[in-house]
Amino acid sequence: MPQTTAQTFRTALIQEEDLSLLEEVSMKTAGVSHLEMCIQCGSCGGSCPPAEEMDHTPRMLFAMLRAGMRDAVLQSNTPWICVSCYHCVVRCPQNVHITDVMYTLKSMAIREKKYRDATAPEFSETFVDMVEKYGRSFEFGLATRHYLKHAPLRLVGMSTMGLGMLTKGRMSITPRKIKGMPQLKAILDKAKELELTS
Numbered sequence: 001m002p003q004t005t006a007q008t009f010r011t012a013l014i015q016e017e018d019l020s021l022l023e024e025v026s027m028k029t030a031g032v033s034h035l036e037m038c039i040q041c042g043s044c045g046g047s048c049p050p051a052e053e054m055d056h057t058p059r060m061l062f063a064m065l066r067a068g069m070r071d072a073v074l075q076s077n078t079p080w081i082c083v084s085c086y087h088c089v090v091r092c093p094q095n096v097h098i099t100d101v102m103y104t105l106k107s108m109a110i111r112e113k114k115y116r117d118a119t120a121p122e123f124s125e126t127f128v129d130m131v132e133k134y135g136r137s138f139e140f141g142l143a144t145r146h147y148l149k150h151a152p153l154r155l156v157g158m159s160t161m162g163l164g165m166l167t168k169g170r171m172s173i174t175p176r177k178i179k180g181m182p183q184l185k186a187i188l189d190k191a192k193e194l195e196l197t198s
């Protein structure tokens, strides 16, 4: 009989710790993650507004990281549910940069195509495409592309709000590029180059 996630987790914990995943995530996180300092106190999960929607609390996810459970961590919906509110970071007694770690896990899940539900990763990729093309978000294009692909019927329900935003000038129907596109492109190219060599 296949093991449940909880059983796999317990098995991994009894085995010798495999810190290679924790080190990899820590290295890929901007700045100093302090991930190895986590004492499993649970303050992060306790202060996380959308924790109930997560399949693992941040505390549990970090224990799984420490246990080297690569697939289970990268398949978890936790980083995708995180709304980057930083409540956990403020309350963490060990100064673990939890939100930044969530970004790292999202980027690893996209690169390794390990996510279970493509909705959030594809939204994220569309957003990045827009920023690379125009230097800023293009809400009209972002929402249209996303809903057409993932929830076409919801487009009808959103049309009144969209129309209101368009007529009040809160949203534009055509994208506008920023002036500093060459500079932004140079920054993004350098970031990609650094990412490839890291």
Ligand code: SF4
Pocket: 037, 038, 039, 040, 041, 042, 043, 044, 045, 058, 059, 062, 088, 091, 092, 093, 094, 095, 096, 098
């Ligand atoms: S609050 Fe910090 S130390 Fe406590 S479980 Fe979360 S990450 Fe670990």
Ligand code: SF4
Pocket: 044, 047, 048, 049, 050, 051, 058, 081, 082, 083, 084, 085, 086, 087, 088, 089, 098, 099, 102
């Ligand atoms: S930053 Fe993410 S993980 Fe932290 S409390 Fe907010 S939603 Fe939860």
